[in-house]
Amino acid sequence: MKDLAGKTAFITGAASGIGLGIATALAQAGVKVMLCDIEAAALDKAVAGLKATNADVEGVVADISVREELQKAADATLARFDEVHILVNNAGVGGGGSYGRWSDAGWRWTLDVNLWAVIWGIEIFGPLIERHGQGGQIVSTASIAGLISGSGNAYNVSKYGVVALSEGLRLELAGRGIGVSVLCPGLVRTQIMDSARNLPERFEGQAPTPMTPAIEAGIAQMRERIAGGVDPAYVGELVREAIENDWPYIFTDAEFEPFVEMRFANIKAGFDRIRDRTPVR
Numbered sequence: 001m002k003d004l005a006g007k008t009a010f011i012t013g014a015a016s017g018i019g020l021g022i023a024t025a026l027a028q029a030g031v032k033v034m035l036c037d038i039e040a041a042a043l044d045k046a047v048a049g050l051k052a053t054n055a056d057v058e059g060v061v062a063d064i065s066v067r068e069e070l071q072k073a074a075d076a077t078l079a080r081f082d083e084v085h086i087l088v089n090n091a092g093v094g095g096g097g098s099y100g101r102w103s104d105a106g107w108r109w110t111l112d113v114n115l116w117a118v119i120w121g122i123e124i125f126g127p128l129i130e131r132h133g134q135g136g137q138i139v140s141t142a143s144i145a146g147l148i149s150g151s152g153n154a155y156n157v158s159k160y161g162v163v164a165l166s167e168g169l170r171l172e173l174a175g176r177g178i179g180v181s182v183l184c185p186g187l188v189r190t191q192i193m194d195s196a197r198n199l200p201e202r203f204e205g206q207a208p209t210p211m212t213p214a215i216e217a218g219i220a221q222m223r224e225r226i227a228g229g230v231d232p233a234y235v236g237e238l239v240r241e242a243i244e245n246d247w248p249y250i251f252t253d254a255e256f257e258p259f260v261e262m263r264f265a266n267i268k269a270g271f272d273r274i275r276d277r278t279p280v281r
């Protein structure tokens with residue numbers, strides 16, 4: 001999509017962090033933007049801030065882990081802007097817990113927000129992008145954790161799912177004039193470590209998971225690294241450039257590239273181990 005001016009984008013998790021960075025970069029490029037978020041106060045502030053720059057933007061509150069709410073947000077987008085060209089499935093939560101600490105509710109919250117909402121976003125907005133025939137772009141925010149797994153299993157599973165979905169969809173939608181990109185950020189300076197502020201009520205009331213000093217130290221260290229991470233405004237600019245040039249993968253820096261290479265090397269070693277054997281069929 002070389003000419004973004006005058007197009008319309010729908011962005012989830014747009015009230016803060018990476019989503020707001022993307023909304024700002026697109027609005028500055030002349031894109032009309034519907035910002036969607038669960039946090040009403042932050043959303044109002046973000047929309048007011050962009051409107052003050054004469055951007056053509058609106059906000060819609062929705063918990064995207066509920067399909068009906070996402071559908072209503074899509075209806076509101078059409079009512080306000082008539083068409084949608086760019087879908088940015090960005091909202092996400094760092095939840096789920098590691099081995100020995102996870103709960104069903106934690107897995108469900110993480111998978112519903114990080115993966116199901118992406119699936120629903122594509123189901124709901126895909127046909128809306130197709131129907132005007134002007135082409136479009138679907139960008140989904142995964143993570144570098146969608147390519148390499150550490151602890152935080154539910155999060156990793158959700159993000160591998162977003163990478164897998166984007167890779168497959170890119171092939172399926174190429175012939176329909178819709179590009180598909182997956183954003184795999186490294187460490188970005190956002191409120192991701194405070195994701196529990198948006199825990200929907202239906203996932204509350206679980207038994208508290210025991211904190212050990214080692215886990216607390218790990219969380220404190222991660223907070224510090226996120227605080228020193230990449231500027232979300234810069235990530236927004238990268239995403240704008242990726243939409244213009246239909247990049248399949250969007251990375252925010254090369255910090256984790258050696259770990260991705262290590263994973264590929266491990267996979268290759270798996271093939272090397274059996275390469276000379278004759279499979280029994």
Ligand SMILES: NC(=O)c1ccc[n+]([C@@H]2O[C@H](COP(=O)([O-])OP(=O)(O)OC[C@H]3O[C@@H](n4cnc5c(N)ncnc54)[C@H](O)[C@@H]3O)[C@@H](O)[C@H]2O)c1
Pocket residue numbers: 012013014015016017018019036037038039042062063064065090091092093094113141142143144145184185186187188189190191192193194195198226229
């Ligand atoms: N910050 C990082 O270092 C980093 C790294 C890799 C991937 N990511 C991914 O980037 C995306 C954006 O996160 P961020 O880092 O900007 O964090 P953030 O917490 O600053 O922003 C996330 C936004 O999503 C919204 N949100 C959360 N649950 C929602 C729901 N159910 N419905 C609607 N909106 C909801 C929040 O209100 C918030 O505005 C996420 O998918 C996250 O997993 C972040």
